[in-house]
Amino acid sequence: MPTIITHSVIALSSSYGFSSGKESLKFWILSIACSSLPDADVIGYRWLYIPSYHFFGHRGFFHSPVFAALLSLFIVCIFYRKEVIFSNQWWKYVLYFFILSASHGLLDALTNGGNGIALLSPITNERYFFPWTPIEVSPLSIKAFFSQRGFTVLISEMIWIWAPCLLFIIFLELKRRKYKYVKGFLL
Amino acid sequence: MTVIMMKQLVFFIVITVIASCGQNEPLTNYEPKSPQEQALKSILLDFQDGVNTLDAKKIESLIHPKASLMTGRERKTLSKEEYVKILPKRLAGNPSVALGKPKMTVSGDKAEVKIYMTRGNYNGLVVYNMILEDNKWYIQGWKY
Numbered sequence: 201m202p203t204i205i206t207h208s209v210i211a212l213s214s215s216y217g218f219s220s221g222k223e224s225l226k227f228w229i230l231s232i233a234c235s236s237l238p239d240a241d242v243i244g245y246r247w248l249y250i251p252s253y254h255f256f257g258h259r260g261f262f263h264s265p266v267f268a269a270l271l272s273l274f275i276v277c278i279f280y281r282k283e284v285i286f287s288n289q290w291w292k293y294v295l296y297f298f299i300l301s302a303s304h305g306l307l308d309a310l311t312n313g314g315n316g317i318a319l320l321s322p323i324t325n326e327r328y329f330f331p332w333t334p335i336e337v338s339p340l341s342i343k344a345f346f347s348q349r350g351f352t353v354l355i356s357e358m359i360w361i362w363a364p365c366l367l368f369i370i371f372l373e374l375k376r377r378k379y380k381y382v383k384g385f386l387l
Numbered sequence: 388m389t390v391i392m393m394k395q396l397v398f399f400i401v402i403t404v405i406a407s408c409g410q411n412e413p414l415t416n417y418e419p420k421s422p423q424e425q426a427l428k429s430i431l432l433d434f435q436d437g438v439n440t441l442d443a444k445k446i447e448s449l450i451h452p453k454a455s456l457m458t459g460r461e462r463k464t465l466s467k468e469e470y471v472k473i474l475p476k477r478l479a480g481n482p483s484v485a486l487g488k489p490k491m492t493v494s495g496d497k498a499e500v501k502i503y504m505t506r507g508n509y510n511g512l513v514v515y516n517m518i519l520e521d522n523k524w525y526i527q528g529w530k531y
Contacts, residue, residue, distance in 0.1 A: 249501040251514050253530060313460050339508050349508050359485045 201309050204236050204337045206357040210303055211235035213365035217372055218296050230275055234297050237271065238262045238304040242340060252315045255325050257344070258340075259308060264321040291380035307361070314335030335360050403435070414486040423493045426524050427500055427517055431486055439483045443474045451518055451525035461523070462531070484508035498524070503529075 214334055219227065219315040244250035245258040252258045276283070276293045283290040309317045309330045314337050316327025336356035339345055345353075414432060419425040423453045425457070430449055437445035448469075458477070465473075487503030496519035504513045512530055518527040 245512055246445060246503075251512050251530065252503065315462070340510065347508065 202311065202335055202357050202361060203353065204239060205354075206361050207239070207304055207307070208232045209365050210261055210307070211300055213369050214296070214303075215301055216325040216369050218292075222370055226279060230279060230297070231300055234271065234275060234300045238267065238301065246340070253325075255318075255321065255326070257315070258317045259305075259315045259327065260325065261321040263305035263308060263317050264319060265298075265302045265305065266322060268298050268305070271301045272297035307335070309333075310360075311335045311337040412488040416487060416503075417488055418493075421493065422497065423519075423524075424491050427491055427493070427498055428489070429516065430524050430526065431489065431500065431502065431515070435484050435486050438478060438481075441475075441478045443471070443478060446474060447471050449526050451520070451527045454526060455528045456526075457528075457530045496520070499525075 211234065212228070214235075215223070215228055215231040239258075240261040241250075241256065241258050241260060245252055246255055247318070248258050252260070255261055270295050275297050276290060280290070280293050283293065305317045305319055308314075309319065309328060310333055311329075312333040312335065316329045318325050319328050320326060331379075336352045336353045338357075339347075339349055394455070408414060414428065414435065419428050434446060434449055436442070437449070450467050452467055454470075455464050456467070456470045457464050457472070458470065483506070485505045487505070489500050489502040491501075492499045498517040498519075500515040500517060502513055502515065504511060513529055513531045515526055516528045516530075519522050521527075
């Protein structure tokens with residue numbers, strides 16, 4: 201998996217893209233939680249003797265788009281109760297949290313180690329990687345993370361994830377400023 | 388609402404950190420609940436010893452002839468014959484092993500042992516399938 205830090209970077213840059221500037225702290229926290237939550241299956245792997253190849257194992261069902269859909273619906277139904285169900289804004293939130301949650305499994309499928317991802321779960325527990333896996337897989341143990349290995353992983357994530365996220369934010373910022381400038385000029 | 392969510396997030400982070408620490412209790416501390424479990428524990432201790440003393444013959448003697456064994460990061464499954472060929476090289480190239488607290492399920496002449504293994508930077512769950520033949524337990528396979 202990429203590290204939780206990097207999943208949070210994805211969440212923050214996506215939040216920046218989605219946010220109209222009026223979103224509350226709740227929105228940002230939920231974005232980070234949503235992008236990191238699939239890795240909660242590590243608890244089963246490290247404590248409950250659930251092997252990684254099990255349906256509920258690490259990178260199993262909880263990393264699938266189906267779980268992402270369930271999670272996004274749950275989040276919107278619980279934390280955005282004031283939104284009218286099936287309204288445009290409601291669907292925007294559902295889609296946004298779905299993309300964020302699903303991004304976790306897709307990013308993991310770009311890593312070069314560990315089990316593949318059960319992207320088609322619950323239809324099949326088969327594990328998949330993308331044909332191209334440029335991201336160094338992060339160790340699960342904290343001890344290993346604070347070693348040379350962890351440093352290598354972070355560098356790899358900076359190149360393949362953080363940098364594109366930063367470019368995305370810069371692009372959005374420039375676009376917004378240009379829009380403000382044009383709007384100001386026309387009015 | 389935000390305060391409650393912050394608490395939930397902190398709780399989630401704490402749980403994840405605790406979970407990441409994993410199972411650190413060594414296999415030697417495990418108290419077997421039956422003679423079968425005692426025998427299985429001995430096999431695993433022998434396996435651990437064989438890996439750490441680079442004793443390929445000792446490991447080979449613990450494995451059933453029809454075993455299927457997962458190896459490497461690619462998780463390829465090999466037969467005993469194939470595994471034994473690469474074993475000395477694998478032993479020389481990999482760090483020592485420490486097995487943790489197991490969870491054993493014995494059912495007649497078969498058993499499943501889930502056990503945490505630390506090997507260098509790797510710390511994960513390995514599932515051993517065991518078989519009883521001629522009053523002796525053998526490793527029939529392992530997966531991770």
